[in-house]
Amino acid sequence: xxxxxxxxxxxxxxxxxxxxxxxxxxxxxxxxxxxxxxxxxxxxxxxxxxxxxxxxxxxxxxxxxxxxxxxxxxxxxxxxxxxxxxxxxxxxxxxxxxxxxxxxxxxxxxxxxxxxxxxxxxxxxxxxxxxxxxxxxxxxxxxxxxxxxxxxxxxxxxxxxxxxxxxxxxxxxxxxxxxxxxxxxxxxxxxxxxxxxxxxxxxxxxxxxxxxxxxxxxxxxxxxxxxxxxxxxxxxxxxxxxxxxxxxxxxxxxxxxxxxxxxxxxxxxxxxxxxxxxxxxxxxxxxxxxxxxxxxxxxxxxxxxxx
Amino acid sequence: xxxxxxxxxxxxxxxxxxxxxxxxxxxxxxxxxxxxxxxxxxxxxxxxxxxxxxxxxxxxxxxxxxxxxxxxxxxxxxxxxxxxxxxxxxxxxxxxxxxxxxxxxxxxxxxxxxxxxxxxxxxxxxxxxxxxxxxxxxxxxxxxxxxxxxxxxxxxxxxxxxxxxxxxxxxxxxxxxxxxxxxxxxxxxxxxxxxxxxxxxxxxxxxxxxxxxxxxxxxxxxxx
Numbered sequence: 342x343x344x345x346x347x348x349x350x351x352x353x354x355x356x357x358x359x360x361x362x363x364x365x366x367x368x369x370x371x372x373x374x375x376x377x378x379x380x381x382x383x384x385x386x387x388x389x390x391x392x393x394x395x396x397x398x399x400x401x402x403x404x405x406x407x408x409x410x411x412x413x414x415x416x417x418x419x420x421x422x423x424x425x426x427x428x429x430x431x432x433x434x435x436x437x438x439x440x441x442x443x444x445x446x447x448x449x450x451x452x453x454x455x456x457x458x459x460x461x462x463x464x465x466x467x468x469x470x471x472x473x474x475x476x477x478x479x480x481x482x483x484x485x486x487x488x489x490x491x492x493x494x495x496x497x498x499x500x501x502x503x504x505x506x507x508x509x510x511x512x513x514x515x516x517x518x519x520x521x522x523x524x525x526x527x528x529x530x531x532x533x534x535x536x537x538x539x540x541x542x543x544x545x546x547x548x549x550x551x552x553x554x555x556x557x558x559x560x561x562x563x564x565x566x567x568x569x570x571x572x573x574x575x576x577x578x579x580x581x582x583x584x585x586x587x588x589x590x591x592x593x594x595x596x597x598x599x600x601x602x603x604x605x606x607x608x609x610x611x612x613x614x615x616x617x618x619x620x621x622x623x624x625x626x627x628x629x630x631x632x633x634x635x636x637x638x639x640x641x642x643x644x645x646x647x648x
Numbered sequence: 649x650x651x652x653x654x655x656x657x658x659x660x661x662x663x664x665x666x667x668x669x670x671x672x673x674x675x676x677x678x679x680x681x682x683x684x685x686x687x688x689x690x691x692x693x694x695x696x697x698x699x700x701x702x703x704x705x706x707x708x709x710x711x712x713x714x715x716x717x718x719x720x721x722x723x724x725x726x727x728x729x730x731x732x733x734x735x736x737x738x739x740x741x742x743x744x745x746x747x748x749x750x751x752x753x754x755x756x757x758x759x760x761x762x763x764x765x766x767x768x769x770x771x772x773x774x775x776x777x778x779x780x781x782x783x784x785x786x787x788x789x790x791x792x793x794x795x796x797x798x799x800x801x802x803x804x805x806x807x808x809x810x811x812x813x814x815x816x817x818x819x820x821x822x823x824x825x826x827x828x829x830x831x832x833x834x835x836x837x838x839x840x841x842x843x844x845x846x847x848x849x850x851x852x853x854x855x856x857x858x859x860x861x862x863x864x865x866x867x868x869x870x871x872x
Binding site: 426 | 828
């Protein structure tokens with residue numbers, strides 16, 4: 342009884358930590374918050390994962406999936422244009438386009454499970470989905486928890502500024518040219534570390550930062566490059582002067598740790614899809630309306646190969 | 649009238665999907681209500697009894713459920729049961745289990761409160777009138793208790809219906825999740841849709857809870 346209660350509290354704590362951790366990170370990926378709490382969360386989570394592996398593996402192997410005729414894929418259902426549900430109730434988006442193809446080539450039916458940014462790892466660790474295709478940024482912390490396949494998209498930071506005074510390099514800016522960022526994002530952390538001389542103007546929400554740029558409070562806005570590209574294509578008079586800034590992160594499918602057969606199958610699939618330029622086609626079908634054709638090669642990773 | 653983006657609901661099967669989401673929310677909460685109310689009455693009656701062990705266990709159960717946020721309970725049942733026992737409940741089943749445990753715990757405390765609020769002289773007068781123990785409960789105590797319980801349990805029921813908005817975190821696509829999906833899928837075409845769609849969601853929750861309030865009012869008047 343007491344032993345079970347301890348287990349229960351450990352799980353509760355692990356869940357709470359994971360939730361807190363990933364909530365801070367958001368879909369932006371490697372947030373600065375993954376410090377000491379991250380280590381604690383990992384320890385607890387792996388401690389309880391051992392319990393399950395004693396009674397048998399949590400995940401389904403490739404053969405088991407093929408036998409069941411259905412693959413469970415965790416996706417976003419409300420993150421347009423990566424994974425969303427259209428007006429007819431069908432899943433759509435960049436991730437889904439790939440997921441459909443993956444299921445088809447494995448010869449199984451795709452069963453989509455709606456996941457949230459905060460519970461994607463937990464879904465894999467408990468075997469509730471076979472693979473996560475939910476705009477999942479590869480980070481070192483997450484590699485401890487799940488196994489990532491080859492990447493299929495790039496993410497990094499980008500800089501948008503008014504068309505009449507496009508900022509092409511952050512080195513040209515002085516302390517008198519305030520730069521807009523959203524607090525708590527990877528953009529903020531990156532600028533503080535790499536451009537300590539810049540004056541940052543911090544806003545809490547996307548809407549406030551957008552207003553600030555429109556009012557001319559800052560000379561440029563630094564954010565995830567997908568966000569700034571979408572902003573520039575939606576609003577006239579703005580241009581993305583720097584489409585990739587700082588370290589490049591990637592988006593990749595993830596499977597439960599040690600599910601090697603499925604991981605190999607997905608990696609093989611991504612490699613062979615590279616020969617037919619599948620992800621470029623995916624981009625043209627799903628992302629081009631939001632990001633424009635100019636950035637296709639910056640965002641798409643083909644065949645799992647990043648330069 | 650400003651554009652609230654409600655017309656987004658008329659696209660495709662959006663409105664039907666939203667109503668389907670409400671159906672999921674109602675199905676889960678009403679099954680939980682149907683099980684937890686009788687269970688809560690039973691447990692609440694036991695809590696007023698004299699058995700110290702039973703009282704201690706029930707108290708522990710009540711406190712555990714009361715201090716745990718529902719979201720944590722949902723995670724424990726949905727993910728924790730897999731980690732501990734390798735059991736794979738669906739999201740909907742996990743939600744029903746959590747809502748039933750929660751409803752029964754809170755209901756038992758309401759029943760306990762209502763029972764002990766009946767003054768001792770009611771029992772004593774019944775005895776003086778020569779009523780048996782069964783008759784005392786049937787004609788004196790229970791009618792008074794039930795009357796006190798109605799507003800309290802209506803509160804609980806409506807709270808259970810509204811708290812289904814949390815179960816999207818364990819992958820159950822209910823009304824709020826459908827609303828978010830619709831808003832996000834139309835982010836470019838109708839950026840204002842969020843307000844209009846949440847307004848519709850508000851009315852749908854209202855329509856779901858209003859009849860329950862009406863029934864409570866009717867019962868309260870009938871038993872006055």
